[in-house]
Amino acid sequence: MTRVMPDPASHPADLVLQLFREGASRVPAASLGRHVDALRSLGVIVDGGVAPSVFCDACDLGHMAQVEHNVGSDEFGWRCPEADFVVADRERLRLWKVDMEAIVRSLASAAFDPRDFDAGDARDGVWRLGRRPSGERRVEALISRNGSGASATAAWRAVAARSGPSHLTLVLVAEHGIAAYSPMPGMHVEPLDGVLGRSDFRGPLIDAALLDELAVRLLSPATKSKGGRPSYDEKIQVVIEHLGERGLLRTGRNEGTRAIRAAWSDLFAGESPPGESTIKAHLRDFEKSAGRTGE
Ligand SMILES: [Zn+2]
Numbered sequence: 001m002t003r004v005m006p007d008p009a010s011h012p013a014d015l016v017l018q019l020f021r022e023g024a025s026r027v028p029a030a031s032l033g034r035h036v037d038a039l040r041s042l043g044v045i046v047d048g049g050v051a052p053s054v055f056c057d058a059c060d061l062g063h064m065a066q067v068e069h070n071v072g073s074d075e076f077g078w079r080c081p082e083a084d085f086v087v088a089d090r091e092r093l094r095l096w097k098v099d100m101e102a103i104v105r106s107l108a109s110a111a112f113d114p115r116d117f118d119a120g121d122a123r124d125g126v127w128r129l130g131r132r133p134s135g136e137r138r139v140e141a142l143i144s145r146n147g148s149g150a151s152a153t154a155a156w157r158a159v160a161a162r163s164g165p166s167h168l169t170l171v172l173v174a175e176h177g178i179a180a181y182s183p184m185p186g187m188h189v190e191p192l193d194g195v196l197g198r199s200d201f202r203g204p205l206i207d208a209a210l211l212d213e214l215a216v217r218l219l220s221p222a223t224k225s226k227g228g229r230p231s232y233d234e235k236i237q238v239v240i241e242h243l244g245e246r247g248l249l250r251t252g253r254n255e256g257t258r259a260i261r262a263a264w265s266d267l268f269a270g271e272s273p274p275g276e277s278t279i280k281a282h283l284r285d286f287e288k289s290a291g292r293t294g295e
Pocket residue numbers: 056057058059060061062063079080081082083
């Protein structure tokens with residue numbers, strides 16, 4: 001159970017995003033504040049029963065207590081060493097179950113065909129939203145709770161692989177503070193916040209126009225990250241940049257080589273990694289170009 005503590009002034013849409021980011025499964029009614037009705041009408045929370053335990057607010061001991069049901073009086077409450085049996089307001093003890101798929105469907109509803117939806121990797125926090133054409137080209141969109149690390153990239157590749165070839169896989173990441181980057185050729189990570197439009201009644205929505213603008217920009221020939229099958233050399237560059245952007249590229253060439261081999265097997269599973277001399281040559285080039293740009 002996650003303790004979501006909303007800002008009382010927040011919009012229900014912000015709370016929906018917060019629940020998504022935290023991957024909350026059950027939340028106490030108290031943590032949703034005055035937004036319970038709005039979230040219910042969006043279908044993103046459903047009744048999840050009574051909380052098994054509660055923080056006692058009838059004394060100053062600051063203790064947790066088990067929730068009990070008094071069958072005779074049909075009252076819920078808990079036992080406190082100072083206040084004896086405390087009768088609780090049933091609504092206060094109610095848990096709400098968060099329907100993560102409903103959240104993702106609601107986010108996607110304005111920009112994607114619901115038949116494209118794929119919740120197959122929901123346990124990794126990755127869903128396929130669907131495809132959008134960009135001129136003659138095909139853009140696949142995924143949504144992901146988390147946005148960094150080789151394991152996230154592997155989960156995106158797995159979902160993208162099931163939806164067939166595309167010119168661009170756009171991964172919309174909910175995690176706070178994520179910067180746009182290209183984890184591999186043909187794949188681009190973008191903060192979810194950047195493509196959200198707001199509706200007062202339907203919660204946060206991915207805005208189709210913002211998404212299409214982004215796809216045009218990313219698919220333009222001037223943009224570095226092109227679609228298509230990357231060459232061996234390009235893949236080594238991808239791994240080096242992947243590590244470099246995360247500050248994981250060790251300065252010593254031997255350590256660097258080891259880090260690159262490990263990241264290679266995460267990013268390009270099943271493909272044999274490049275030899276040591278090839279990696280070192282690329283590292284030398286990378287260090288030279290990093291020195292030239294003053295980074
Ligand atoms: Zn107490």
